[in-house]
Amino acid sequence: MLSFENVGLRYGVSPETLRDITFEIAPHSFQFLTGPSGAGKTTLMRLIIMALKPTRGIINIFGKDTQRLNQEEVTATRRGIGVVFQDFRLLDHLTLYENVALPLQVQGREESSYRAEVTELLRWVGLGERVTAPPSVLSGGEKQRAAIARALISRPKLLLADEPTGNVDPTMARRILRLFVELHKSGTAVIIATHDLTLMDQYDEARRLVLADGRLHIFE
Amino acid sequence: MLDFLRDLLAPNRPRLMIRPDNAYSIKTPLVPANSVAGRSLVMVIAIMTFLAALTAGAATLIAEASSDWRGEAATEASIQLRPTKGRDIESDLATAADIAAKTHGVVSVKIYSKAESEGLLTPWLGQGLDLQELPVPRMIVLKLDTKERPDLSKLGVEIVSAVPGASLDDHHIFISHLGNMARAATMISLFIFILVLIALGIAVASATRAAVATNREIVEVLHLVGATDHFIAREFRRRFSSLGLSGAILGGGGAILFFAGVKLLSNSWRATAGGDQAEALFGDFSLSLTGYGVVMLLIACVAGLTGYLSQQIVFRHLQRLNE
Ligand SMILES: Nc1ncnc2c1ncn2[C@@H]1O[C@H](COP(=O)(O)OP(=O)(O)OP(=O)(O)O)[C@@H](O)[C@H]1O
Numbered sequence: 118m119l120s121f122e123n124v125g126l127r128y129g130v131s132p133e134t135l136r137d138i139t140f141e142i143a144p145h146s147f148q149f150l151t152g153p154s155g156a157g158k159t160t161l162m163r164l165i166i167m168a169l170k171p172t173r174g175i176i177n178i179f180g181k182d183t184q185r186l187n188q189e190e191v192t193a194t195r196r197g198i199g200v201v202f203q204d205f206r207l208l209d210h211l212t213l214y215e216n217v218a219l220p221l222q223v224q225g226r227e228e229s230s231y232r233a234e235v236t237e238l239l240r241w242v243g244l245g246e247r248v249t250a251p252p253s254v255l256s257g258g259e260k261q262r263a264a265i266a267r268a269l270i271s272r273p274k275l276l277l278a279d280e281p282t283g284n285v286d287p288t289m290a291r292r293i294l295r296l297f298v299e300l301h302k303s304g305t306a307v308i309i310a311t312h313d314l315t316l317m318d319q320y321d322e323a324r325r326l327v328l329a330d331g332r333l334h335i336f337e
Numbered sequence: 338m339l340d341f342l343r344d345l346l347a348p349n350r351p352r353l354m355i356r357p358d359n360a361y362s363i364k365t366p367l368v369p370a371n372s373v374a375g376r377s378l379v380m381v382i383a384i385m386t387f388l389a390a391l392t393a394g395a396a397t398l399i400a401e402a403s404s405d406w407r408g409e410a411a412t413e414a415s416i417q418l419r420p421t422k423g424r425d426i427e428s429d430l431a432t433a434a435d436i437a438a439k440t441h442g443v444v445s446v447k448i449y450s451k452a453e454s455e456g457l458l459t460p461w462l463g464q465g466l467d468l469q470e471l472p473v474p475r476m477i478v479l480k481l482d483t484k485e486r487p488d489l490s491k492l493g494v495e496i497v498s499a500v501p502g503a504s505l506d507d508h509h510i511f512i513s514h515l516g517n518m519a520r521a522a523t524m525i526s527l528f529i530f531i532l533v534l535i536a537l538g539i540a541v542a543s544a545t546r547a548a549v550a551t552n553r554e555i556v557e558v559l560h561l562v563g564a565t566d567h568f569i570a571r572e573f574r575r576r577f578s579s580l581g582l583s584g585a586i587l588g589g590g591g592a593i594l595f596f597a598g599v600k601l602l603s604n605s606w607r608a609t610a611g612g613d614q615a616e617a618l619f620g621d622f623s624l625s626l627t628g629y630g631v632v633m634l635l636i637a638c639v640a641g642l643t644g645y646l647s648q649q650i651v652f653r654h655l656q657r658l659n660e
């Protein structure tokens with residue numbers, strides 16, 4: 118469902134951040150993406166959601182070459198991907214409810230068709246009491262869970278989570294991991310970027326994609 | 338699909354029934370209200386709308402007044418008789434009036450007496466001037482049938498041959514001058530109106546560009562969660578339409594108040610001689626229903642145009658970003 122072929126990316130005139138990246142992500146698969154800070158994990162995820170264009174190489178998503186997609190196809194593709202951003206990217210002028218509903222709102226769907234689902238999901242991630250709060254008053258861990266809820270609400274085929282446990286205590290980290298594992302078992306392909314070794318050890322059936330020096334090493 | 342989430346994240350909580358929950362709903366606009374230089378834009382739009390309404394109002398005022406005058410002038414013609422030595426002006430007046438009255442299409446004939454003719458001149462010459470000594474021309478006013486207009490050129494020839502020193506004035510020069518002046522005034526108003534709208538467009542365009550720049554983060558998030566450029570542009574339009582509407586209502590309302598105030602003033606002037614002259618020129622200064630309709634239409638247009646313009650600008654901008 119996702120493949121990179123000899124993808125390279127450089128920011129401006131600096132040396133290539135990612136070099137000759139080649140890998141495939143199968144449907145229903147689960148993988149950790151790891152590597153030292155600054156290795157390019159976030160950059161790789163930005164390539165997948167087409168927030169960045171590769172300097173060279175080919176990226177295929179859902180069977181289509183990203184270079185050849187027109188605007189509508191890019192949008193349609195993004196609607197199939199849920200993303201938990203490392204810096205959350207919640208909109209501060211909206212309430213939590215509105216933030217989580219956003220991916221459905223932008224699809225032009227009737228609010229009545231998803232209102233109950235959004236509030237339920239917020240309750241399930243433990244934010245049922247904070248539905249009308251703006252993100253700015255939340256703790257890091259609460260923001261993280263709101264970001265996860267927003268990524269899940271549209272039931273994506275592919276879930277990208279960038280350091281989804283970076284701001285929560287180990288118990289919550291375990292719960293979140295179990296959540297992603299369950300999601301994977303129910304059919305979603307999951308990529309979790311993390312450098313939390315203990316987290317990865319909790320699910321050793323997962324593939325590991327390791328970024329180092331701009332190159333990708335795969336451990337099945 | 339979501340059932341397992343509950344067990345994972347809140348294992349000890351009683352299961353919640355899924356029910357339509359109307360307590361929460363999307364209310365906040367996606368383009369934050371305070372991210373747009375809202376108040377200054379509203380003021381600019383208000384001032385521009387006010388000016389545009391004034392020019393539009395002035396144009397309709399002029400158009401209506403001139404069509405009134407022209408209508409009035411066209412139903413009248415006048416015969417002037419200059420006193421000449423050796424002729425009896427009263428019998429000449431009677432002859433001319435007789436010829437006119439017999440002409441088909443002349444509804445009524447009124448000979449102005451000497452005193453009345455002098456009275457017509459007082460506004461222009463001032464009171465207290467002794468007109469006894471002056472050879473004041475005399476007037477016969479003809480009311481014409483608007484449907485079956487008389488043949489005025491034939492009537493003119495007949496009168497001049499019967500009464501030397503008489504002349505027939507059918508007001509056509511006056512009417513055509515008036516028409517030209519009214520057209521010129523309307524064109525000038527239209528020109529100013531268009532300039533004002535262009536200035537308004539420029540102000541809205543730069544405010545929109547600034548708003549897109551300030552909200553870059555939000556635009557990026559919207560894109561990443563699957564919003565189309567059309568959707569984002571529409572969100573900007575919503576924001577700008579409402580700003581445009583507030584500005585337009587302020588400015589257009591101001592213009593309506595302005596016209597109402599002028600009408601009040603002109604009513605209180607009416608007793609004075611100056612007021613009479615102004616009234617003779619401009620009617621009673623009041624904007625007709627059409628005039629108010631034009632201002633209302635203007636308010637709607639400004640609001641719509643503001644929104645439409647910002648939507649187009651945002652959309653183009655986003656399309657350029659994609660390349
Ligand atoms: N917009 C940018 N412009 C220039 N350089 C950038 C930009 N974004 C990232 N980089 C550089 O690219 C490299 C990879 O950054 P990236 O954020 O992908 O790393 P990461 O693996 O996600 O790190 P972390 O684990 O700390 O989140 C870094 O050296 C970073 O400085």
Ligand SMILES: [Mg+2]
Nearest residue numbers: 158159203279
């Ligand atoms: Mg990162």
